[in-house]
Amino acid sequence: MNEYQNRTFQAVNVSVPRLESMEKATGRAKYTDDLRLPNMAYAALVRSPYSRARVLSIDTSEAEKIPGYLGCLLPEEVPGEYFNCSGNPPSPLLMRDELVLTREPKVLGDRIACVAAETEEMARAAANAVRIEYEVLTPYLDIRSALSESAEPLQPHVSSNDNMIQRREVSQGDRAVGEAESDIIVEDHFSTPPMQHVTIELTSCLCDFSDGVHLTVYSTSQTVFQERRLVAEILGVKESNVHFSKPVVGGGFGARQQLHAQHVAALMSKKLGRPVNLSYNREEDLYSVVRHASEVDLRIGASQDGKLRLFDTIYRLNGGPYTTHTPTVVAAAARKLQYKVPNYFFEGLSVYTDHITGGAFRGYGNTQLTFGREILMDRLAQSLDMDPVEFRLLNQVQEGECFPCASIPVSSNNIASCARRCREIQAEIDAKYPLINNEDIRQAWGAAFSCHGSGPSSKEGLSSAVVMLNDDATVQLLVGSSDIGQGSETMESQITAECLGIPLSDVRITAADTKITPYDTGTFGSSQTFICGNAVTRACGDLKKKVLAQLRTIRPESRVEEQGQGYLLDGHPLSFREAAREVMFDAKGGVMIGSGTYKAEACPNPFSVCFVKAEYHKKFNAIRLLDIIQVVDVGTPINRMTVAGQLEGGIAQGVGYALYERLEINPRSRRTLSSDLLHYRIPQMGDMPRTHVDMVDSYDPYGPIGAKSVGELATVPVAPAIVNAVRRACGQEINGLPLCDQFVILPSSWKEARNET
Amino acid sequence: MIKQELVEIMILLNGAERRFYVEPNETLLHVLRERAGLTGAKKGCDMGECGACTVILNGRAVNSCCVFAVQADRGVVETIEGLGTPDQPHPLQQAFMDAGAVQCGFCTPGMIMAAKALLDRVPRPSQEEIRQALSGNLCRCTGYQKIEQAVTLAAEAIAGYSREERERL
Numbered sequence: 037m038n039e040y041q042n043r044t045f046q047a048v049n050v051s052v053p054r055l056e057s058m059e060k061a062t063g064r065a066k067y068t069d070d071l072r073l074p075n076m077a078y079a080a081l082v083r084s085p086y087s088r089a090r091v092l093s094i095d096t097s098e099a100e101k102i103p104g105y106l107g108c109l110l111p112e113e114v115p116g117e118y119f120n121c122s123g124n125p126p127s128p129l130l131m132r133d134e135l136v137l138t139r140e141p142k143v144l145g146d147r148i149a150c151v152a153a154e155t156e157e158m159a160r161a162a163a164n165a166v167r168i169e170y171e172v173l174t175p176y177l178d179i180r181s182a183l184s185e186s187a188e189p190l191q192p193h194v195s196s197n198d199n200m201i202q203r204r205e206v207s208q209g210d211r212a213v214g215e216a217e218s219d220i221i222v223e224d225h226f227s228t229p230p231m232q233h234v235t236i237e238l239t240s241c242l243c244d245f246s247d248g249v250h251l252t253v254y255s256t257s258q259t260v261f262q263e264r265r266l267v268a269e270i271l272g273v274k275e276s277n278v279h280f281s282k283p284v285v286g287g288g289f290g291a292r293q294q295l296h297a298q299h300v301a302a303l304m305s306k307k308l309g310r311p312v313n314l315s316y317n318r319e320e321d322l323y324s325v326v327r328h329a330s331e332v333d334l335r336i337g338a339s340q341d342g343k344l345r346l347f348d349t350i351y352r353l354n355g356g357p358y359t360t361h362t363p364t365v366v367a368a369a370a371r372k373l374q375y376k377v378p379n380y381f382f383e384g385l386s387v388y389t390d391h392i393t394g395g396a397f398r399g400y401g402n403t404q405l406t407f408g409r410e411i412l413m414d415r416l417a418q419s420l421d422m423d424p425v426e427f428r429l430l431n432q433v434q435e436g437e438c439f440p441c442a443s444i445p446v447s448s449n450n451i452a453s454c455a456r457r458c459r460e461i462q463a464e465i466d467a468k469y470p471l472i473n474n475e476d477i478r479q480a481w482g483a484a485f486s487c488h489g490s491g492p493s494s495k496e497g498l499s500s501a502v503v504m505l506n507d508d509a510t511v512q513l514l515v516g517s518s519d520i521g522q523g524s525e526t527m528e529s530q531i532t533a534e535c536l537g538i539p540l541s542d543v544r545i546t547a548a549d550t551k552i553t554p555y556d557t558g559t560f561g562s563s564q565t566f567i568c569g570n571a572v573t574r575a576c577g578d579l580k581k582k583v584l585a586q587l588r589t590i591r592p593e594s595r596v597e598e599q600g601q602g603y604l605l606d607g608h609p610l611s612f613r614e615a616a617r618e619v620m621f622d623a624k625g626g627v628m629i630g631s632g633t634y635k636a637e638a639c640p641n642p643f644s645v646c647f648v649k650a651e652y653h654k655k656f657n658a659i660r661l662l663d664i665i666q667v668v669d670v671g672t673p674i675n676r677m678t679v680a681g682q683l684e685g686g687i688a689q690g691v692g693y694a695l696y697e698r699l700e701i702n703p704r705s706r707r708t709l710s711s712d713l714l715h716y717r718i719p720q721m722g723d724m725p726r727t728h729v730d731m732v733d734s735y736d737p738y739g740p741i742g743a744k745s746v747g748e749l750a751t752v753p754v755a756p757a758i759v760n761a762v763r764r765a766c767g768q769e770i771n772g773l774p775l776c777d778q779f780v781i782l783p784s785s786w787k788e789a790r791n792e793t
Numbered sequence: 794m795i796k797q798e799l800v801e802i803m804i805l806l807n808g809a810e811r812r813f814y815v816e817p818n819e820t821l822l823h824v825l826r827e828r829a830g831l832t833g834a835k836k837g838c839d840m841g842e843c844g845a846c847t848v849i850l851n852g853r854a855v856n857s858c859c860v861f862a863v864q865a866d867r868g869v870v871e872t873i874e875g876l877g878t879p880d881q882p883h884p885l886q887q888a889f890m891d892a893g894a895v896q897c898g899f900c901t902p903g904m905i906m907a908a909k910a911l912l913d914r915v916p917r918p919s920q921e922e923i924r925q926a927l928s929g930n931l932c933r934c935t936g937y938q939k940i941e942q943a944v945t946l947a948a949e950a951i952a953g954y955s956r957e958e959r960e961r962l
Contacts, residue, residue, distance in 0.1 A: 057890040058882060060898030061905060063833020063873035070832035234933050236837045236845055237899040286835075286899030287933055318838040521897020521934055677893040684936035685896065713842035713931065721937040722924045785924050 040534075040672075040741045047533035047540050048741050051677035055526045055545070056284070056519075065284040068240040068256050073311040076242070077106055078156040079304045080163035081297060082149040083320070084141030087175035087390040087706045088190075088357075091139040091148060091168055099151055099165040104158035107307055108166070109150040111137040114303055115270055118193070122360045122395070123259030123266075123293040123558050125496050129367065131201060131359040133191045136270065136299050142190055142357030143390055144701060144708055145323040150300045152308055156315070175390035175706055179331050179352050182389040190357050190388045201355055201386035202363045206370040206441045214346030214379030218337025220419050221346065225333050226408030227772040228755075229698035230326035230354065230392055232710070234718050237286020239324060240315035243301040245271075247309075251302050252279045257548070258292040258520050259558030264550045270299045275550075282548040288520035289689070290396030291325055293560045294360060319711045326699050327397030328353040328365060330404035336412045342422050344431045347377040347440065351405055352385045356393030362386040365394070367494065368561075369401030371442045373409070374451075374487040374641070375431040380440035392699055392708075396560055398689065398748045402488055403755070410484035410756035411770065414763070424760070425455050425645075428485045439641075447640045448744070451485065453732040454645040454667040458483070461665045461728045462647055469662070472651065479651040479662065482760025486646070486753035489639040490566035490736075490745035492557070497567035497636035500554035501575040503532060505583070505628035509616035510542040513575075516556025517568040518548035522747055523678040524564035528572050530674050531740055535576035537601025537612050554631070562642075562745030565674060569740030570634035579630025580612070586619040586626055638738040642745050643669040646687075646753035649725075650761035658780035659762050661691065661725035668749060669734040672742035676731065682746045683729035690754020692719045696776040725784040802866035806831075807875025815862040822846045822857035824865075825872060833873035833902045837931070844930030847903035848872045854910035856929070873902035876909065883962060884954075885909055888947035889940070896934035904930045908944045917948050 059065040096108050118132040137147050149166060153159040176182035176190070182199040189195055215221065241255035251273065257263055260280040268275045285292065301314040316324065330353055337346035351369060355362035366384035373380065397403070417424040433439055435449045462481065471479045491497035502514040513532050519525040529543040546552055548559075556568060580598065587596045587603060587610075594606050603610045619625050649663040666683050673679040696717050700709040710716035735742035759770045762779070770778065799814040806829060813828050822839075825831045825848070834857050837845035841859040848857045849871040877883035885905050888894070895901050904927060911918055911926035918926070923944050932940060951959060 051893070053890045053893060054895055057895040057898070058879040058886065060895050060901050061873075061886040061889045062877060062879055062882065063831070063902045064879075065898055066832070067835070067899065069836065070826075234931075235897070235899075236843060236931060236933055237835070237897065238837065285897065287897040289933070318840070318842075521899075523896065681893050681896055681935055681939060684938045685934045686936075688936035689933070712840060713838055718931060718933060719937075720929075720931065721927050721941065724937050727936060727938055785921065 041735050045534060047530045048674045049672055049676065052526060052530060052540065052675050053677065054523055055529060067237055067284050067286055068242060068254050069315050071242050071254055071283060073242065073244060076311045076313055077152045077154065077308055078159040079150050079152045079301055079312050079314040080159040081147050081300065082151060082163045082166045084144065084146040084148055085707060086141060086170060086172050087144045087177065087701065088173040089141050089170040090173065092171055093169045094149060095167040098167060099162040102153065102158055102162040102165055104154035105162050106152040106154065109137065109300065109304055109307065111139050111148065119266060119270055120359055121266065121295040123262040123560065124361065124364055125262065125557055127364065129363040131194045133194050134358045143393060145320060147300065150304055152304050152312060177389060177391050177701055177703065179354050179387045179389060182387055190390070194359065199388040201359050201388055204366050204370060204384040206382040207380060208441050209379030211348065211379060211381055214337055217339055217345040219340040220416065221335055221337035222412050222416050222419065223335035224412060224771055228330045228404050228407055229773055230329040231397065231693050231697045232322050232326050232699050232716060233289040233291035233397060235287030235289060235291055238316050238318065238321050239296050241296065241298045241301050242311060242313045243298060243305045244311040245302045245305040246311065248306045250277050252281065253298050253302065254281055254283050255298050256285050256292050257282050258288045258518055258560055260518060260548045260550050261516060261555050262558050263295055263298065266295050267299055267302060271302060280550045282518050285518065285520040288559065289398045290400065290560065292520065293396040293558065294325065296324060318713060322699065322710050322716055323392050323708050325395035326392045328355065328362065328394035328404065329391065332404065332408045334408045334412055336416055338416055338420060342420055342427055342430050344375050344377045346379045347373060348381040349405065350383045352387060354389050354391050354394060355386050356391050357388055358393050360393055361396050362394055365401040369405045371439055371493060372402050372487060373440050374433050374485065376433055376437065377440050391701065399752050400561065400748060402752050406486050406752050407756050410753065411759055414482065414760045425483050429455060444638060447638060447738055448671060448734055448736040449643060450669040450732050450734040451643040451645060454643060454669055457667040457730055457732055458645045458647045458665050465649065465663050476655055477651050477653055478765050479649060480761055480764035482648050482650065482757050482762065482764055484646050484753040484757035484760060486644045486749065487641045488562060488745060488749040488752060489641060490739070491563040491636050491639050492561035493639055495636040495639055497557050497561065497563050499556040499568040499571040500631065500633040501568065501571040502554055503575045503579045503630040505579060505616055507617060507620045509538060509613035510544065511536065513543055513545045514553045515545065515547050515568055515572065516553045517564050518559040520559055522564065522682065523675060524559065524568065527565060527674045527678060528568060531569050531572045532576055534741060535573055562747045562749065565743045566640065566739055566745050567634055567636060569743060571632045573740045574632025574634060575630045578632055579628060582628050582630060583615050583619055586628065587615055590618060590622045590624050640671065640736045640738050640744045642671065642749045644749050644753050646757040648757040648761040650758065650765050652762065652765035656780055658782050659775065660782040661758065661784050663726045663728065664754065665728045666750065667730045667732060668746065669732050670746045671734050671736040671739045671744035673731045674743050679731055679746050680729050683750045684727050686750025687727050687754050688719050688724060689751045691724065694755040694758040694773055694775055695781050696774045698774050722785040723783050800863055802863055804865050805869045807872060813862065817863060819862045820858050821860040821862045821865050824862040825857060831872050831874050835899055835902060837899065844907065845900050845903040847906045847930060849906055849910050852913065854907045873906060876905065884950040885947040888943040888950065892939045892943035892946055894935060894939040894943035900930060900932045904932065904940055912948055912951065917952060
């Protein structure tokens with residue numbers, strides 16, 4: 037298992053520019069909406085302007101007069117079976133309650149009809165000209181109103197009496213014992229807002245189902261194989277006739293871990309007999325899917341010695357009107373407590389509402405629970421008069437121990453070094469810019485810990501890889517997992533280069549094309565390094581074994597052994613490169629193809645420590661972020677540059693989440709207030725504080741070359757760390773986000789207040 | 794929707810004279826992507842809020858989704874496609890790659906064009922000037938740190954160039 041431990045690496049644990057960066061930097065990379073097919077038509081969706089309504093009539097006569105109008109799809113013309121659009125593998129948790137087109141919109145932007153025309157502008161004009169008469173119903177926008185006695189069930193076929201999608205309880209120990217053993221119990225209610233992914237690329241698909249038999253889909257996809265399965269089911273065709281090919285994707289963060297409108301575009305393509313492009317505008321993208329808003333009750337108890345005794349939470353997620361991911365998001369949150377607590381009680385509620393549909397978002401349930409948890413841990417440390425970092429370290433689950441209610445022990449954990457390294461960086465910053473505490477300004481540090489998994493916590497991750505050897509010892513690598521901007525293609529290529537002992541430039545990767553590449557569960561759950569990476573190491577191992585067997589066939593008189601990344605031939609080293617030449621063209625040669633499959637056997641936890649330095653301006657109740665430090669244990673970082681990029685990007689998303697991001701629906705008009713990027717602000721360059729990121733030495737025995745995950749981990753601790761810094765600077769308690777509700781937010785590059793020279 | 798007369802415009806596009814017949818209300822972005830086949834400028838919002846469509850018009854970085862094509866008539870337009878190739882990249886393109894400033898890449902062409910307009914004007918920009926110049930370009934992947942570094946790196950590289958080399962950029 038530890039073939040790679042304590043070894044000097046050549047292609048991993050180094051900083052490598054992305055293989056595709058020059059294609060992107062020269063504008064050559066083709067994203068979905070850059071593709072044009074001959075005779076392509078454009079489709080636009082007719083969406084509900086109300087959060088809950090009933091369609092009384094649809095009149096398309098005015099739309100038909102728009103020049104370039106080609107056709108329309110109404111709810112009656114499309115398959116009427118319920119489905120779940122989530123890009124997770126099939127699971128009983130994923131209730132089916134969504135329709136391709138609906139006459140009973142349950143959320144703003146629900147799909148009612150689809151119109152096609154010769155150009156995108158004409159399609160939009162025609163969609164706007166469709167006249168729909170509605171009976172407007174009272175929507176249940178928040179969890180409280182959706183769960184009230186008088187609320188009508190939104191999905192009676194799933195939940196006939198109320199709007200509870202599912203209730204999940206996970207517990208160990210005894211609540212009464214936990215209470216009795218605790219000298220201090222802190223408790224509070226925490227709320228987090230719905231956050232939108234805001235991938236800079238808009239959701240888009242291009243579907244060609246012209247012949248009604250073979251469907252080709254190019255789309256912004258994280259989960260091509262799941263999307264293929266869902267579309268095949270909805271359309272009633274064989275998976276082998278559905279081809280999902282992923283172009284370059286401009287960000288995912290979970291938003292593309294589901295079907296969007298590929299089914300409608302495919303049906304429109306069939307109707308017209310032409311390829312169809314269906315692309316969202318920014319407003320449509322903003323209300324398509326969000327990170328679940330949460331309402332969390334939390335109690336944490338500790339004894340006087342600082343040991344945790346009780347963790348008790350009711351965790352409620354606002355799911356919107358369709359199940360999609362909600363129960364799996366709740367399930368993912370249930371077993372991610374990284375502290376030792378003998379009495380642990382988790383009650384997770386998935387709730388139907390008429391707010392924007394909650395889906396997958398980087399952090400997947402972990403973000404919302406960690407938020408309140410790390411704030412309460414800070415308050416508890418103060419009550420115990422303990423250092424907040426030491427308090428957390430004291431309770432941290434160590435290697436070989438299990439998280440509460442988890443069954444697999446932690447396989448690697450170097451969070452203590454993360455904390456140490458954070459402190460070093462903190463000391464350097466404070467030496468340069470000493471903490472200010474005067475009449476006007478008070479600065480303070482805050483900290484938070486977090487963990488995540490590597491791959492889906494349900495261990496449903498499954499991936500495969502094929503390595504084909506060329507006669508010049510270069511290789512073609514095929515993997516099913518999607519690079520959506522996070523850099524997985526480069527990383528899988530690095531793992532291949534490391535395993536085979538060849539230069540990175542000798543690896544050519546093809547990824548995420550259902551016609552060419554082998555199956556992969558999908559790009560979600562921080563899977564790519566761990567799940568797909570393990571499939572790649574196995575494929576490389578298989579290839580090397582096959583080359584070895586071939587060498588032995590070719591040279592029956594010699595003693596041939598494997599050694600490191602190459603071979604020994606009668607005691608003389610033979611590199612993999614030299615061996616490759618021999619095995620193919622020899623009279624007894626053959627074609628060398630290695631393959632490997634990995635079904636998750638583990639889900640190692642990466643760990644993070646995040647420190648934030650913030651300041652509070654007493655006169656005008658304003659806050660400003662100065663520095664954010666994040667140091668992580670991700671096992672072996674395959675590509676240090678990519679890991680650093682994930683950390684910095686995760687910090688930026690955490691800054692937006694903490695400070696001002698919230699997808700808002702106006703309670704009066706029940707329309708979205710967050711209709712564009714001026715009304716839904718994400719951090720700009722000048723908003724960002726100085727960021728400092730690092731990785732500590734670590735090696736996970738289950739990881740490919742010791743690697744764990746990083747993508748989701750990077751954003752989880754940021755918001756609570758910011759809140760902890762702010763609460764220490766201002767002395768006010770904070771129970772919810774975004775902080776712009778409570779404070780004036782000053783941009784980090786705000787010059788006047790800068791104390792440095 | 795009223796059928797409109799097409800207007801003939803001429804643009805010096807990446808160094809070549811190009812003629813287009815455009816609708817009076819057609820955006821420059823639309824002409825670049827749909828008529829000139831240059832898809833490097835991206836559509837991220839179509840309302841001037843994300844900067845992914847940034848090109849340089851007469852020396853200034855503009856959101857091409859907020860400029861009518863007719864406004865660019867007889868103008869000079871530079872897009873990412875005119876900047877460099879994978880074999881002969883512009884120092885900004887090289888720096889974006891080397892610094893790890895490219896992740897999903899969707900904002901990258903716009904970022905680079907905004908940075909180019911800045912470096913054309915201010916060869917050695919301060920951190921504040923970089924932040925100011927790129928404030929209209931949103932990125933959701935990188936956290937901006939490496940983008941800022943890339944612009945500084947490119948400015949340093951260009952400073953080391955000879956005058957002839959600089960003129961060729």
